[in-house]
Amino acid sequence: MPAVAAEGRGPAAPGAALLTIEGLAKVYPGGTQALAGVSFAIERPEVVAVIGSSGAGKSTLIRCINRLVEPTAGSIRLGATEIVGLPAGELRAARRRIGMIFQEFNLVDRLTVMENLLSGRLGSVGFFAALLRRYPPQDIAGAFAMLDRVGLAGLHDSRADALSGGQRQRVGIGRALMQNPELLLVDEPTASLDPKTARQIMRLIRALAQERGCAALVNIHDVALAQGFADRVLGLKAGRVAFDGRAGELTPAVLTDIYGAEDWSQTIRRADEEEAAV
Amino acid sequence: MNTAGYPTAWRPPSFFGTRGRQRLALAGALAYLAVSIGTLNIDPQRVLAGVGRAIDLFGRMIPPDFSRTGLLFRGMVESLQMAFAATLAGVVLSVPLGIAAARNLAPRPVYLAARGLIVVGRTFHEVIIAIFCVKLFGFGPVAGLITLAISSTIFLAKMLAEDIENVRVGPIEALRATGAGFGQVVVYAIVPQVLTRTTGTAIYRLDANVRHSTIVGIVGAGGIGHTLSASFSRYDYDFAAAILLCIIALVALGEWFSDWVRRRLR
Amino acid sequence: MTADLAARYPTIWRRRSRRESVIAWLWVAAVAAASVWSVSALDIEWLFFRDAHEQAIDLAQRMWPPRWSYLPQVVAPLIETIHIATLGTAIGVVFSLPLAFLAARNTTANGFTWAIGRALLVGSRSVNTVIWGLLFVAIFGPGPLAGIAAVAARSVGFLAKLVAEAIEEADRGPIEAIEATGASTWQVYLVGILPQVMPVLIGTTVYRWDINVRESSVLGFVGAGGIGIYLYASINQFAWQQVAVVLLAILAVVIASEAVSARIRARIS
Numbered sequence: 001m002p003a004v005a006a007e008g009r010g011p012a013a014p015g016a017a018l019l020t021i022e023g024l025a026k027v028y029p030g031g032t033q034a035l036a037g038v039s040f041a042i043e044r045p046e047v048v049a050v051i052g053s054s055g056a057g058k059s060t061l062i063r064c065i066n067r068l069v070e071p072t073a074g075s076i077r078l079g080a081t082e083i084v085g086l087p088a089g090e091l092r093a094a095r096r097r098i099g100m101i102f103q104e105f106n107l108v109d110r111l112t113v114m115e116n117l118l119s120g121r122l123g124s125v126g127f128f129a130a131l132l133r134r135y136p137p138q139d140i141a142g143a144f145a146m147l148d149r150v151g152l153a154g155l156h157d158s159r160a161d162a163l164s165g166g167q168r169q170r171v172g173i174g175r176a177l178m179q180n181p182e183l184l185l186v187d188e189p190t191a192s193l194d195p196k197t198a199r200q201i202m203r204l205i206r207a208l209a210q211e212r213g214c215a216a217l218v219n220i221h222d223v224a225l226a227q228g229f230a231d232r233v234l235g236l237k238a239g240r241v242a243f244d245g246r247a248g249e250l251t252p253a254v255l256t257d258i259y260g261a262e263d264w265s266q267t268i269r270r271a272d273e274e275e276a277a278v
Numbered sequence: 279m280n281t282a283g284y285p286t287a288w289r290p291p292s293f294f295g296t297r298g299r300q301r302l303a304l305a306g307a308l309a310y311l312a313v314s315i316g317t318l319n320i321d322p323q324r325v326l327a328g329v330g331r332a333i334d335l336f337g338r339m340i341p342p343d344f345s346r347t348g349l350l351f352r353g354m355v356e357s358l359q360m361a362f363a364a365t366l367a368g369v370v371l372s373v374p375l376g377i378a379a380a381r382n383l384a385p386r387p388v389y390l391a392a393r394g395l396i397v398v399g400r401t402f403h404e405v406i407i408a409i410f411c412v413k414l415f416g417f418g419p420v421a422g423l424i425t426l427a428i429s430s431t432i433f434l435a436k437m438l439a440e441d442i443e444n445v446r447v448g449p450i451e452a453l454r455a456t457g458a459g460f461g462q463v464v465v466y467a468i469v470p471q472v473l474t475r476t477t478g479t480a481i482y483r484l485d486a487n488v489r490h491s492t493i494v495g496i497v498g499a500g501g502i503g504h505t506l507s508a509s510f511s512r513y514d515y516d517f518a519a520a521i522l523l524c525i526i527a528l529v530a531l532g533e534w535f536s537d538w539v540r541r542r543l544r
Numbered sequence: 545m546t547a548d549l550a551a552r553y554p555t556i557w558r559r560r561s562r563r564e565s566v567i568a569w570l571w572v573a574a575v576a577a578a579s580v581w582s583v584s585a586l587d588i589e590w591l592f593f594r595d596a597h598e599q600a601i602d603l604a605q606r607m608w609p610p611r612w613s614y615l616p617q618v619v620a621p622l623i624e625t626i627h628i629a630t631l632g633t634a635i636g637v638v639f640s641l642p643l644a645f646l647a648a649r650n651t652t653a654n655g656f657t658w659a660i661g662r663a664l665l666v667g668s669r670s671v672n673t674v675i676w677g678l679l680f681v682a683i684f685g686p687g688p689l690a691g692i693a694a695v696a697a698r699s700v701g702f703l704a705k706l707v708a709e710a711i712e713e714a715d716r717g718p719i720e721a722i723e724a725t726g727a728s729t730w731q732v733y734l735v736g737i738l739p740q741v742m743p744v745l746i747g748t749t750v751y752r753w754d755i756n757v758r759e760s761s762v763l764g765f766v767g768a769g770g771i772g773i774y775l776y777a778s779i780n781q782f783a784w785q786q787v788a789v790v791l792l793a794i795l796a797v798v799i800a801s802e803a804v805s806a807r808i809r810a811r812i813s
Contacts, residue, residue, distance in 0.1 A: 066455055068451060068454065068455060092457040092458070092459065093457065094457075095454070095455060095456065095457035096456065096457035098455070099455075099456075100452065100455040100456075102448065102451075102452060104448050105448075106448035106449050106451060106452035107449065107452075108449045108453075108466055108467055108470055108471070109446075109449075109470075109471070110470040110471060110474065111466070111470055112559070114557055114559075115466075115559065119453060119456065119458070119466050120456050121456075122453060122456055122457070122458035122459075122462045122466065123456050123457030123458055127459065127461045127462060127465075130458075130462045130465060130466070131465055133558075133559045135557075137550060137555035137556070138549065138550060138555070140553075140554065140555050140556065140557045141549045141550045141552075141553040141554065141555045142549060142553075143557070144553035144554055144557075145549055145552070145553050148553075156557070172452075175452075175456070176456075179456055179457070185455075310630075311631075314627040314630065314631055315631070317623070317624070317627060318624060318627055318628075318631075318687075318688045318689070318692075318769075319687075319688075320688070320689050320692075324684060324685070324689060325684075325689065327684075328680075328683050328684040328685075328689070331682075331683050331684070332683045335679075335682060335683055355585075358582075359581070359582040359585050360582075362578055362579070362581075362582040363579070363582040363583050366579050366582070366583075397799070398795065401758070401794070401795050401798045401799060402791070402794070402795075403758055403759065403761060403762045405674060405762040405765060406761070406762060406775065406791075406794075409775075409776070409779055410603075410779075413603070413779065414596055414599050414600060414603070415596065489670070489672060490672070492672060492675070493672045493674045493675060496674060496678075496765065496766065497765060503675075506675065506678065507678055507766070510678050510679075510681075510682055515682075522671065522675070522679075525670065525671065525675070526666065526667055526670040526671060529669075529670035529671075530666050530670050533669075533670075
């Protein structure tokens with residue numbers, strides 16, 4: 001599917017990776033060290049799953065990248081732009097290049113599906129245009145096309161709180177992609193969904209990321225799902241990267257290291273079946 | 279079936295837990311009744327005499343005297359105008375006070391001051407505020423307007439603060455993540471959540487103000503209240519009856535209107 | 545690419561249909577017109593507002609420090625105020641139950657009785673406690689008796705309306721079960737409906753009692769007993785430091801009653 005006006009992408013520096021993280025650290029005011037020096041890079045558009053037990057720092061990592069949470073130390077580069085230390089106006093410009101998808105969908109319940117989709121374009125329209133809901137025609141066409149693509153054609157005037165969980169997440173995905181981002185940050189997209197819908201959503205995210213040529217960093221707690229839909233897996237443990245490799249390289253030993261001792265053979269076998277199904 | 283050996287008496291458990299506590303509560307209530315009635319010096323003779331006077335009074339009230347329509351009409355219109363203008367002022371002024379009283383928006387000292395102001399403001403009856411306003415602004419509807427505006431502001435600010443405190447953070451975070459500016463986040467994430475309830479509350483307050491506007495006149499703050507109390511003092515009971523009927527009609531109408539609008543808003 | 549999209553998908557979208565837009569603007573116009581009408585007709589001396597805050601500060605200064613020696617004189621009227629509120633609420637509860645059954649569609653005898661019930665409800669609720677006070681002072685003469693009657697008269701309608709709603713929304717199941725045993729109508733009411741509406745009744749009664757304490761504080765203005773008369777007299781005598789004491793006393797009592805009411809209602813639910 002053709003992408004909507006490809007504006008807003010950052011300066012393309014030759015050889016610059018899509019996303020480079022170096023030494024990212026976060027200590028919360030209470031003293032908890034959520035991230036203790038995370039470093040990795042995403043060179044090309046691929047789906048990267050982030051796994052790890054609760055408290056390992058997955059959610060903090062995702063939120064630091066677009067500075068919804070302020071990192072304590074380290075560097076985050078989106079293309080050639082250093083995000084840490086950006087002043088407010090430029091931070092907003094950087095955020096426009098990053099789309100975010102949430103576990104709880106985070107739609108504005110009382111607004112319609114169309115308004116929620118178009119809110120993805122808020123970074124590119126002025127205040128009064130946003131207030132009066134006057135968006136450029138190509139955005140409107142893009143929104144209708146997006147509705148079609150995520151399988152919600154005809155629901156544009158429905159209120160967001162009238163939709164099911166899976167439908168709401170589709171709107172959330174659509175909203176993020178309306179930004180035409182270079183990078184997708186996805187925070188546990190399927191934790192609030194039933195298993196079948198969860199697979200449909202993961203399939204949709206993966207397909208759209210590939211179509212749009214954007215990288216996706218996906219927090220996921222279901223290891224089988226991660227292995228089935230990601231190209232690459234990052235394993236976090238106690239705020240550090242404990243594993244960084246292809247999805248197929250996840251062995252029971254690695255999982256024991258990240259999560260602790262368990263019968264991991266079951267999980268790995270299920271993942272093989274997922275891959276076959278996909 | 280052989281029922282021998284089973285208890286033949288049963289009483290349901292009481293509201294107060296044990297039987298003993300229920301007796302205690304009953305005794306306490308009766309004791310209170312005796313003490314309070316004694317303290318208040320209410321003797322049955324006065325009550326009976328009252329019944330007689332009541333019948334006499336109602337006799338004099340019927341038929342109600344609607345002849346002084348000018349006075350009646352002016353008073354009612356004045357009450358209505360006070361109510362409406364006060365609600366408007368309340369809506370406008372409640373925004374800063376409500377924001378100041380929202381724990382998730384305001385800095386702590388501001389929050390505490392605003393909440394304190396709201397608690398004190400809610401305690402005093404509109405009539406008390408009316409007396410002070412009459413002292414400050416003189417007799418007439420201006421005092422009434424300001425009285426109702428003050429009580430409306432306090433009430434609406436409290437409701438607004440609660441709405442703001444209950445706002446869901448998720449959508450706000452999501453819109454910030456798209457690179458939207460502060461104003462856009464407010465318009466898209468906060469206003470839709472707050473607006474419907476706020477409008478409903480404002481309509482409810484309008485209805486309440488219509489009721490209160492009928493009594494602030496008793497202390498000189500304008501509206502039909504003064505006419506009513508004057509008619510009682512002059513023993514003009516049939517005129518009083520007419521005024522009462524008009525008040526009932528106005529208030530009932532206002533309440534019906536308020537219910538209708540709030541149902542449509544849903 | 546974009547032209548291709550624009551050719552296949554609509555490029556226009558409006559949040560509100562034409563009709564909805566017109567209706568919205570009509571409401572805005574109506575509110576604006578009513579605002580202008582109400583403000584202009586009231587002949588507001590905008591000049592007043594300029595020095596009003598100075599006068600308010602002057603007044604506040606005159607109320608400081610409160611004359612605490614006046615406090616003992618205020619205690620008895622305060623207690624009287626609470627009695628008026630409590631007894632009035634109690635009498636209100638007693639009358640509100642039959643009225644509620646009368647005004648509820650599923651327990652009233654016929655359309656006529658329902659209309660009477662509704663009329664009594666509206667009448668009771670539309671007249672302010674203070675106005676009832678005026679009426680009962682004319683009947684019983686000045687004093688707390690008139691105040692109690694006024695509080696009761698206002699509370700009956702308030703309580704009955706909410707209980708009637710609870711009766712109408714009562715679960716049909718238990719009611720039908722008791723009817724099926726062949727019980728009389730009154731027994732059905734007693735065992736099938738009453739227990740269901742009890743929580744509403746009790747919660748609403750406590751809530752109304754709390755409001756009534758506040759209302760009783762001003763009944764004295766029309767001669768119906770309580771602390772109101774002391775406040776009125778102090779203000780008319782310009783004894784501002786006394787006024788401060790009375791206000792603080794009322795503040796304390798109302799806040800205390802609100803706290804008690806909130807505690808009890810939390811216990812119930």
